[in-house]
Amino acid sequence: MRLTERLGIDVPIFAFSHCRDVVAAVTNAGGFGVLGAVAYSAEQLDTELSWLDRETGGRPYGVDVLVPGKLDARGVRVADLIPEEHRAFLDTLFSKYGMAPPSRATGSQAGSAADDVARRVTASGATGLIEVALKHRIGLIASALGPPPPEMVALAREADVPVAALVGTVEHALRQREAGADIIVAQGTEAGGHTGEISTMVLVPQVVDAVAPIPVLAAGGIASGRQMAAAIALGAQGVWCGSVWLTTEEAETPQAVKRKFLAASSLDTVRSRSRTGKPARQLSSAWTREWDGENSPGPLGMPLQMLLAEGAMATIGPAAERGEPGAVELANYFVGQVVGQLDQVKPAKQVVYEMISEYAEAVERLAP
Numbered sequence: 001m002r003l004t005e006r007l008g009i010d011v012p013i014f015a016f017s018h019c020r021d022v023v024a025a026v027t028n029a030g031g032f033g034v035l036g037a038v039a040y041s042a043e044q045l046d047t048e049l050s051w052l053d054r055e056t057g058g059r060p061y062g063v064d065v066l067v068p069g070k071l072d073a074r075g076v077r078v079a080d081l082i083p084e085e086h087r088a089f090l091d092t093l094f095s096k097y098g099m100a101p102p103s104r105a106t107g108s109q110a111g112s113a114a115d116d117v118a119r120r121v122t123a124s125g126a127t128g129l130i131e132v133a134l135k136h137r138i139g140l141i142a143s144a145l146g147p148p149p150p151e152m153v154a155l156a157r158e159a160d161v162p163v164a165a166l167v168g169t170v171e172h173a174l175r176q177r178e179a180g181a182d183i184i185v186a187q188g189t190e191a192g193g194h195t196g197e198i199s200t201m202v203l204v205p206q207v208v209d210a211v212a213p214i215p216v217l218a219a220g221g222i223a224s225g226r227q228m229a230a231a232i233a234l235g236a237q238g239v240w241c242g243s244v245w246l247t248t249e250e251a252e253t254p255q256a257v258k259r260k261f262l263a264a265s266s267l268d269t270v271r272s273r274s275r276t277g278k279p280a281r282q283l284s285s286a287w288t289r290e291w292d293g294e295n296s297p298g299p300l301g302m303p304l305q306m307l308l309a310e311g312a313m314a315t316i317g318p319a320a321e322r323g324e325p326g327a328v329e330l331a332n333y334f335v336g337q338v339v340g341q342l343d344q345v346k347p348a349k350q351v352v353y354e355m356i357s358e359y360a361e362a363v364e365r366l367a368p
Contacts, residue, residue, distance in 0.1 A: 007060050009031060010030075013355060016034045016106050016245075017033065017245045017251070019251050020048050022348050025347065025348035027052075027059045032140070032238075033062070034050065034062040035063050037064060037066075044137075046132045049133065064128050065144060083300070086308060087308075097325075098325065099330075102314075108113065130156075141178075142185070147165060153179065163180060163182050168195055170210045181217075186200070188204070188220030196279075201223070204218045208236065217236055217239060218236035219242070222239045222339055225354065244342065248345065248348040253333065256317075257317075257320070262342060264340065269284060274299050275293060275309045276302050276306045277306060287331070304331075
């Protein structure tokens with residue numbers, strides 16, 4: 001059975017987004033929206049999914065959960081987890097770009113943001129998100145980083161919900177298969193967020209052959225119907241897209257960052273550990289240049305760098321929206337190399353329809 005039939009969708013376009021409005025718009029246009037859950041507490045996720053249940057009218061959508069499983073921050077202050085050297089570097093960085101260093105006091109905007117992330121990037125926090133997600137009418141649950149843990153697979157099996165997992169190599173794909181993944185997302189280095197070093201064109205057919213008959217979705221460098229047709233030709237049963245939704249009307253991308261996206265070329269991204277502690281493709285900015293520079297103490301491992309970065313971005317983001325020049329220079333977000341194609345703000349539904357139309361034209365050109 002083809003994946004579109006299995007999931008009950010019209011077109012094999014999977015839209016990963018942290019914005020519920022994008023997820024709903026793509027799902028209602030016949031695709032499959034996937035909500036990134038790392039931004040939410042269990043209570044917030046329950047609220048967001050209840051809204052999606054209503055807005056999608058029973059159409060399937062999915063949830064993506066990040067499960068690092070290496071930190072349990074219960075009862076621990078974030079300030080106690082970050083080395084003094086790194087906190088001092090952050091203070092210096094803020095001063096260099098004309099911003100007041102973020103307060104380290106518990107309860108400050110930056111400190112509260114980091115504490116909130118700390119609670120969510122633990123095994124116990126992720127389990128809570130998984131349990132909430134499976135209480136709703138989701139059609140898929142995805143493990144965003146690493147093999148899905150046994151608890152996740154067991155809970156999903158009990159709820160009859162397929163498990164998807166992202167990979168960057170054939171070896172990763174085989175591990176995901178052994179862990180119980182039902183769908184493999186082969187994500188090339190062009191993609192935004194956590195990526196490996198192998199391109200989509202090379203990776204997808206290798207993964208398709210390695211895990212057959214498990215269905216594979218192609219990710220990385222896909223924002224048009226022509227790119228979708230290429231992915232299908234490589235053996236994928238659909239495409240997993242993230243960056244293309246960041247400049248849509250529905251996206252909650254901060255306006256300062258959205259303007260940078262619209263002006264960027266495909267050369268303006270970089271794989272950097274500066275946001276999460278693991279290599280993740282993002283918009284090149286003063287933030288990435290400084291953390292990857294020679295005067296930096298070097299990014300911490302995951303999830304500590306994520307805690308530090310998200311706390312800092314809680315201050316940088318609002319300052320960039322106010323137009324503070326230094327904050328605008330520092331502001332960035334995860335985005336793939338297709339950012340060079342994103343030069344207009346469109347409704348998400350229009351993006352779906354344009355991809356479908358261009359896909360059909362590409363297939364017609366290939367027909368004898």
